[in-house]
Amino acid sequence: MKRTHHCNELRPAHIGQTVTLSGWVHSRRDLGGLIFIDIRDREGRTQTVFDPSDLTPEQFTQAASLRSECVVSLTGKVRHRPDGTNNSKIPTGEIEVGITAFEVLNMAEVLPFQIDDPEAAAKVAEDTRLQYRYLDLRRPEMARNLKVRSKVAIATRSFMDEQGFLEVETPTLFKSTPEGAREFLVPNRREAGTFYALPQSPQQFKQILMVAGVEKYFQLARCYRDEDLRADRQPEFTQVDIEMSFIDREDIYALIEGLLKRVWKTALNMDIPTPFKRISFEEALNRFGIDKPDTRFAMELVDMTEDFRASTFKVFSGTIANGGVVKALNAKGLAGATQGQLETMTEYAKSFGAKGLAFIKVENGEWKSPIVKFFSEAEKAALTTKLAIQEGDLILFAADQWLNACEILGKIRLYCADVLKTQGKLVIDPKQFNFLWVIEFPLLGFDREQNRWYSSHHPFTAPVADDIQFLKTDPKRVRGQHYDIVVNGVELGGGSIRIHQPNVQKTIFEELLAIPPEETRLRFGYMLDAFKYGAPPHGGIALGFDRLIAILCGTQSIRDVIAFPKTAKGTCLMTDSPSQVSPKQLRDLYIEVKAKPVTPPAPAPAK
RNA sequence: GGGGGUGUAGCUCAAUUGGUUAGAGCGCUGCCCUGUCACGGCAGAGGUUACGGGUUCGAGCCCCGCCACUCCCGCCA
Incomplete structure (x- = not known):
């Protein structure tokens, strides 16, 4: 009995047809003389009815023995539901299907957790879900995430194809280039003591592909980083990796805007407006205290440096005299912050080296x-005006060197937003996407x-042309031709126009990054060689594919959009x-393990 | 490497100040039930309170250690 329809397909138009559905028993309602079974497949579910008058007694008994997640193939006639019983x-x-014949393709044991109730399933501990991932993925919410991921991957490929890009696979057995993230190493059996490394990104290969004349390259590339994990970081992940020749930054912006559109x-049938807004790193820090601002809410940082330069409050004026700044933030409506919340904020500030966190609670008309x-009165007046202080506000200050002060308040800003969200005082439309x-x-x-x-990005990033002159004299002043794409406070990706002149690259490596010439040769020699033979000007970008899908699916954790993710360890x-x-x-790998193997903990119960 | 949180039945949780036999809902088993869709009703089974020590007349609860999961900082060119 082959399926004739999927479980989300039948409608009143099919009434009268004999159909076969295949899938899993989603739920069963056994009324004794009548059994309802909802059959579920990837697409949805359909109610079927087992009536003794349509079946042999043996069949009816067998139907009663079916439990959740048994695999079945059901055949019967599509019919209207009786009046008043539509769902x-x-x-x-x-509609419903009145079953006349069926086949049990497989029984299922009692499940370790229920998957038929979305609310209950969403609360199940993640380690249980991960251990039985094949069950977790049957949940419609997870199946949907996989579907979105697949659709977006295919849309990306077709868009890039239309734009004239070639998808090229680059090796995942690569050379160790210990700049940046820690790498996973793969021992080489053929020569003792030598190793491959899994690539942190195809960065160098894609630049070489530009030298190779590919001109427009992309790849959905697996990347590997042996660093500690987070909700938005996995040891292996996927990026949409892109590189183009004979272009400038504007070409990348336009391409990515088109792709995201x-x-x-x-994924969401949404038309997002382009072009996206642009903001400089400096402005982002000044206004939001972070290089990936969430602009869906205001609470912007305000500079109070000039107002407190001559203040008698030495904590502020002293910092300013030392070249620092005073920044302030109005957490609107947070005057009622608890001691615990203020302490958390203070801890944040301290983790950035601040001595404490100054605040003003505006309550009952009083500061x-x-x-x-x-x-002074003038200082208070400046605060009132610049921060638009009103009853119920909480004002927070950071006095430090510019970057530190901004970053402290940037963290605090996000924390305050979270608190306001849980209090219902800040509501953000889940359909809002600020690129x-x-x-x-x-x-x-x-x-x-x-x-x-x-390198604040990576050592292949080209300086802004006007700033090349400062490379040797005032490196701090040199801006890079680097860009990040940010949505709702999430760094979706980043890239840059690359250096394509071997001499500039050599200056960066040897004079600024102070990598000894022989080491440069060892690590990047092949690349510098390649650049000698006619490297076109080029640039590119990489988008975190897992993060992209997480945003589209509205989940905080990329584990929810990866079929088989790793735990935090x-x-x-x-x-x-x-x-x-x-x-x-x-022995084959010439490896001797020195550390004593950890006494194996009680093995997880084999099921 | 550091800090926080969690761990009690298959799942989600409760258990007063340290005090009787550790409870509930769902799931599971049995019986009843022909219009349910979170079906309903009756009955029942199910626990080394993650693990190892300690304090105490007495520990799910307090202390020490350890493991797992998780969030954050560091790290992630």
């Missing part, structure tokens, strides 16, 4: 604050501990990896 919650709710249309007694290009990042940052410059609960290997495997 408006499901698309097939106007297509993606939002495909409650340990510091306000030090403020933003963040541009004009500094090319280099300075590492005080190691006393050297580092990088393990797979379903397959129990990583695992120990046999001594022979280790």
